[in-house]
Amino acid sequence: MHYIPHTKEDVEKMLASIGVKTEDEVFAGIPSSLRRKSPLNLHEPMSEWKIIDRLKSISSEMTPSSEKTVFMGAGSYLHNIPSVVPYLVSRSEFTTAYTPYQPEVSQGTLQAIYEYQTFTANLLGMDIANASMYDGATALAEALLMSLRIKKKTSKVAVSKAVNPYYLKVVEAYFEPTEFELVYIPFDENGKTDISKIENTDDIAAFAVQSPNFFGIIEENENISKACEDKGCLFVSCFSEPFAFGLYKPAGLYGADIVCGEGQSMGIPQSFGGPGLGMFCAKEKYMRQMPGRLCGQTLDKDGKRGFVLTISTREQHIRREKATSNICSNQGLCALTSAVFMSCLGKTGLKQIAEINFNNASWLKKKLVELGFEERFKGSSIFNEFVLKAPDGFEKVWKKLSEKKIVCGLPLDKFYEGFENNYLFCVTEAFSKENMENLLENIKKEVSND
Amino acid sequence: MKEINELNLPENFLYTEQHEWAEKGDVVKVGVTDYAQDQLGDIVFVELPEVGDSFEKGDECATLESVKAVSEMYCPVSGEVVEINEALEDEPGLINEDPYEKGWMFKVKVTSADGLMDKAAYLEMLKGA
């Protein structure tokens, strides 16, 4: 196998050097009674060429978003990624390095993380960002646990039901073994979190909402912030679509204490949901309660600027069971990817592309309404996702379209009661007018066939 | 690291086995010894108790962080915290530079100060270690 460089002669010399005769004797540390009874029941090593054929065949059984027929977001978004992004990120000095524990030979990774932290904090309107979490869902779970560390005397957190339901599942799994309680706050008929319900909820460390929320709606951040202040709890805001902050004010500007979410939209391919990027920001005063790695600026012996991982005493390898999290490996390369992507965007690119998302979504929504769809939540501000109630009997049409590899929004009935025939649509700058017209044409055709 | 004969151990203080010191008296300053700061290395962050907290001797009362380690400080006397050294918030390195004067950590109104060593006993203990 060509990944193993040992020649027969090498092996013989090495065995002689360690004083054993056969290769199997290198396992002298394992008692023979504990050796595996049968050898690995695996195939013969496969050639590169055969593997490419096999993987091509497997991947061809997919419907790629790049065909522009999947009008679904819900936490994973198709955005244009300039060619320079994957090109730069695939430089093996970045990809094949470990965590930068030896800063003298990791300045590339470290400066890039520092720049990522700066981009992220600026994008979300916050003081500081960490070097990344696994994804938006785990970032939210960790943010809630962090709130409980800050508000030591509380035992509950309040979380909006308009947060991505997959994120809520993860939060539930993280909370199950703890003594803490999750309290859900419902959403109202406008698709926004019903802030008034927080008034009767006591003993909470944090109130967490998502904006844009799962329905694509911008939450009333100002009122939420005020409600949190009244309650004396932390304002935690999460997101799954950071492109929205090219247009809309991020929660940091409303005084949020922790802002976290999924950064996949920032230059990272969808890749069946991962690897993505857990973005995590907090107010500076909470720095020592943050989970994950932090990269900081310092000087070398000669007074030259350099970067290191810092405030590490929060982390598992030092504080062990008292650490702020167990996270070790994070999504470093994805953080780098998003830093490259955000460098390409710049302030102007981010704004212009965000506006195209909003324009496309507004246009498609209008056209679907003209086809007989109905707005589920009227009058609320959206970014690039929206919920529509489809004409009666649309389930069959949806299925037929899916057989034609068209995904006409995400059906919401499996998440909430009373959402039969409601669909969450998404359209981004990656879709042309023609792509959207194709969808409309296909819907028209299937509805009339039905 | 300092040799034992290089350590600064004032005569009039009391010491614990965990390398804390306390002044003698009813309301006393407490801190960590020269030996402790030397072992810890550059201290980068100190978490102090709050005024009004009460501790029994031996309770965890503060944490000291160096770049790659965290150490607990155990309260050398029993009593109530009446003042903390706020200067440590911005300059935790004071503990390294001057562990007994500028690097004091907090003041306790003492209810009991039993079981402490004088300098000679503490030095004996260090030599034995």
Add this chain to the structure above:
Amino acid sequence: MINDKLTGLVLDEPLLWEKGSRGRIGISIPEAEVEKAKPDKDLVWEGPDFPELSEVDVVRHFTRLSTWNFGVDTGMYPLGSCTMKYNPKLNEKTASMEGFISSHPLLPDNLCQGTLKLMYELQELLCEITGLDAFTLQPAAGAQGELCGMLVFNAFHKKNGKRRKKIIIPDTAHGTNPASCALCGFEPVGLNSGADGILHPDAVREIMDEDTAGIMITNPNTLGLFEENIKEIAEIVHEKGGLVYCDGANMNAIMGAVSMREIGVDVIHLNLHKTFSTPHGGGGPGAGPVGVIKELEEFLPVPRVEKNGDKFILNSDFPLSIGKLHAFHGNYGVLIKAYTYILSMGKDLFDVSTKAVLNANYIKENLKDVFHLPYDRPCMHECVFTDENFEEYKVSTLDIAKRLLDFGFHPPTIYFPLVVHGAIMIEPTESESKEEIDRFIEVMKQIAREAKENPDILHNAPANAKVKRLDETLAARKPKLKG
């Protein structure tokens, strides 16, 4: 003498915010084809402070940054317990095939048969390699795999009627283990290894009780030693109704040599970014699949991939499941790379482990006369030395590590495991040839000579890197985390 003058051209590069100019842009803006919509003006803002750069600016910036890094592709990276083996380029190619890279995680099953098939097959392959019965691919990294395992422990005991409070963790376990336990509400109970560096059944018998959920063992342990008594220890734990978790981060030592199932392991996590050759990316993403015995399968995260005739489906109907640990299916891109690697190696994975162990023992035998070896017994995939021989010259492990950089080697893992004072933990992996290892051994010997003859060379190392040793105290006392 081996030459330490390895410098090349190192270009400086400012922070992004220190370059660029308003009005530049590095991305192509799509044509505006539909009418403009009007957002609520109370909700919009002018946008964040992002620098404005041309495409060329961006390319030069990150290319220059990359040259300041050391990766496996730059040279030998014998970082103990991290298995920095070669990352095959084929893996990158398959993982970036359009059907994978551009697939939405919530596609209906009929539109994502490819990704489901790959998951199903990868799970089967990992079962065969470890000997366990079922795998979940959802955990995004090793530490999340540990959390997953602990949640399974918790769910198991809950189902049996009584939650348990404690977990036994040996002193030779990975650093993440106690934190993962604590995250799951367990109290870690320490277990010391014996004078021979491994665990002994009597010590386990003494602390294992019916309030202890189980034990978390790293095997081979972080001293690079195989836990010879693991089967007996597992029996003790099982007798009291507990479970055995194995941190499989060191699986690279024993593929095809040991079946985890046969030695009594109930739950294991693997690090695909270690054993299965996916790149570490300067910190991640990794993947930490978790394998369990049949009796624990019902607790694994959902959705699970199942085969139904010739179709693959996602099934979330497992009422006792611990739920979800990732919004979607974990770090899918990493799974494709590991799958590709396993296809490449097949049954030769046994050869991978054989050569990894051979390389480590070869280093151990050839350096033990020069460096202090605290546990002189046959090692597995890594060996642990200390700086004891150089104490009188005031040369520490850190100095030795930094000096290695000047010769173009990444340092080993240092000061870990904690049970060894001044540890130098070397894991060469199977990727290194005899010539490269011989060169490493020669360099280590030369550094040992320098330590005695001219310790200042070591104290001032590295001489040739982008920066000199950095002031970590300053970084921690006056944190500056943002430009």
